[in-house]
Amino acid sequence: MVAEGDGALRRSGGPQPPDLLRLHEAIAGLFATQGDWRRAYQHLRSALEIARDGSLRDALTSSYNRRYLDERLYGPFTDRPPLGIALIDLDRFKSVNDTYGHLVGDRVLCRVADLLQEELPPEGFCARYGGEEFVLWLPGVDAAAAFGIVDAARRRVARHPWSELQPGLRMTISAGLAHETPGPETPLSPERQLRSADALLYAAKRAGRNKVAYRDAQTMQLITHSE
Known part of the structure; x- marks a missing residue:
């Protein structure tokens, strides 16, 4: 479970270059041959942190990956309540691959x-859930x-100038x-929230896409864009 290192990993903006990992390992080996175990340990620890960072990041997008998300979903829960979890899907992404490659x-x-x-x-944080799906942990x-x-x-995605990437390209999400503010007898359950977010995502898709669906205390509210 990641705790204090969370912020540092996020600020790094993605996995560190593999050469930096090898550099720390080489320096650690050099100090070890000289008997300077304290400095060798420091560089080995840096190498371990870089390797762990890379193992928790999606190789393509540099966002967190499914492994990191699973640690937060099923590991010891340390976030303070309340908690929002959003499951996001790129609309008609298959047609982007089919049309543009x-x-x-x-x-x-x-x-x-x-x-x-x-x-x-x-x-x-943002994590790639799989394929064209992402999770926002709030x-x-x-x-x-x-x-x-x-x-x-x-709105940022809908308004982004996608045509600069490829003429005619347009993308929405x-x-x-799912949001929970638990009481004393109803603890937070991120796993349950993710399942709820999944059902709400399908509701947003059925309502026409480019929407956010959420459930208030009594009813489901579908929020549509106004551009």
């Missing part, structure tokens, strides 16, 4: 990941703020947002 599709995924990672709360914000963050991300 997988290289363009990969560039779209990378750019969407960058747009999703803007304006997150201090302990929030701790410590109320339902209104969580919706504002997700809908702002939706749909999202399902």
Whole structure:
């Protein structure tokens, strides 16, 4: 489970270059041959942190990967409540690959990941869930703020100048947002929230895409864009 290192990993902006990993390992070996175990340990620890960072990042987008998300979903829960979890899907992404090719599709995924990672709360993060799906983890914000963050991300994607990447290209996202503020007898369950977000994502798709779906205390609200 990642705790104090979370912020440092996020600020790194993605996996460190493999050469830096090998450099720390080589320096550690040099200090070890000289009997300077303290400095050897410091460089081995740096190498370990770089290797761990890379193992928790998606190789294509440099966002967090499914392994990191699973650690947060199923490991010890340390975030303070409340918590919002949004499951996001790129609309009609298969047609992007079919029309423009997988290289363009990969560039779209990378750019969407960058747009999703803007304006997150201090302990929030974006993870690639698989394929063209991403998860936004939004701790410590109320339902209104969580919706504002997700809908702002939706608008950033919709308004992005995709035609600069490929003439005629347009991209939107749909999202399902599950938010919980637990009571003393109802602890947070991120796994349950992700399942709820999945169902809400399908509701947003059925409503026409380029939407955020969330459930308030009594009813489901589908929020549509107004551009």
